[in-house]
Amino acid sequence: MQMIKRFRREWALHLLLVPGVLAAFIFSYVPMAGIVIAFQKYIPNKGIFHSPWVGWDNFKFMFQYPDIGQIMYNTIFIAVMKIIAGLLVPITISLLLNEIRRETFKRFVQTMIYLPHFLSWVLLGGILIDLLSPSQGIINQMLGWVGIKPIFFLGSNTWFPYTLVLSDVWKEFGFSTIVYLAALTSINPSLYEAAEMDGANRWRQTWHITLPGMLPIIVLLSTLSIGNILNAGFEQIFNLYSPIVYESGDIIDTFVYRLTFEKVQYGLATAVGLLKSIVALILISVSYTLAYRFAGYRIF
Template identity: 45%
Template sequence: MNEMPHAVQSNRLNLKKKNSFSAYWKYKYLTLIFLPAIIYYVIFHYVPIYGVLIAFKSYKFSLGILGSPWVGFQHFRDLFAFDSFWQVFRNTFLISIYKLIFGFPAPIVFALLLNEIRLSIFKRLVQTISYFPHFLSWVVLGGLAVQFLSPSIGPINLLLQAIGLDPIYFLGDSKWFRTVLVGTEVWKGLGWGTIVYLAAIAGVNPELHEAATVDGANRFHRMRYITLPSMMPVITIMLIFAIGGMVNDDFDQVFNLYNPVVYEVGDVLSTYTYRMGLINMEYSFATAVGLFKNVIAFVLILSANAIAKKINDYGLW
């Protein structure tokens, strides 16, 4: 087959660009709606990338980023040589894996159950109650968790003492701290996470349910063989995001719940970066930690997307 002449290819490319520009101009007012988001990401997400240079320099505040001397990969070599860093890295992955195992399926199951509720008033009430924790900061929720899990006045420990058991120091015991992190994360994000899945359920063709009902399928069968498979594209995309965010731990949650007693099991990359950068003022070293974390997140999301495409042909691209 003869190759298309270069002139023809060039003309088609120019025509495509012209048509694209015409479409943007035609819907210029709708395009303007995206400007605040574009400006936000440029200012707060792309411009700060310039600061990554600090990871390869011995940063001095008085000299600035450009004036500070280069040290190459010295901070990364120091990073990998510290046993404390690998402990923090291990904590981050373990906590994220626990959250993925218990937290990711929770809103899916909750959305399926909500969809089966026929009493609309009760359904709205349950949704409202489940959404509420999402709108509270971890400062507030952390205070509630501290009071609720208190060994002296917390209702759980009062119940344990009432049945003759010793109180448990949930936030001061290495055996329980990760459980508290996972439990409070599921509690806070459960209701809000169902919004995406409820939207996916709403898009299921009702004729499929009608046909299944005629064939004798009960509600459980319809949920298993119609609703859940129809949600798979959304579930896959959300799973890719969750895997990509495994190293991007929730700093607010951990910072408001942990203490030096549970550093061994609760200290994560974000809190480690905070202490090294803002408390110890080792800005270059902290930037190296953050850059390493972002590289791992990028690799994870690429890997998760590639695996998802091979398994069920759904992915981000």
């Protein structure tokens, strides 16, 4: 009875949810029926209902695929580096910005580092290709000034993964920095005053007050990032890589893309994507459990 009264009182709010729920159902849940393709030798002109059933053959072939081990390694390696750098760089920059006393300059810096977050990888990919060109790129020209030979950042299997990480950090660290700066505002200023009266310098104040005050949000973002361990950044890599760097830059998402649109192996591509989704679901569940246990964060 109480639930009915509450619904009558809040029916307008529930009505506002209807478009979002319908969109999620149509674009997120209905396509799940396509999972059956992972167990078929899918033929487009026959459709799902008439394509031959192959059972687990696609999954067996996936694990026997010659490059699957390297692809898994690339995915995890690039994703882990992005997660680590995506935590350390914003924390460091937020601590440095917190020491700036001129609010005008501080806001200017925040705006400038936050701006790349709003740019797509299609645009940034073109910019990076020009900047990192081994012949005319400004980065290699600057390296030449100090006697370093040109480096083919986007065409070398040695440099390509690290180029991906650095460019991703450059694009996204501004957003995380704003989050950490917001966390800093919740720290009681009287703690700094008491520490200063006790003779603590700025470094000790940072170590014993600032970092512990940021610890809940650091733990939260760290645990939530576990769910992205298999998401190394399809859009970024797709706009920057080429066959010459498949060895070091090919990840699960780009592999699935090529299987689908270049090799037309729909069943195998769906099997790879399904396996990734299952692993991601497990990791996300673990990350939310850890976030609730160590940071008191819960979404449900």
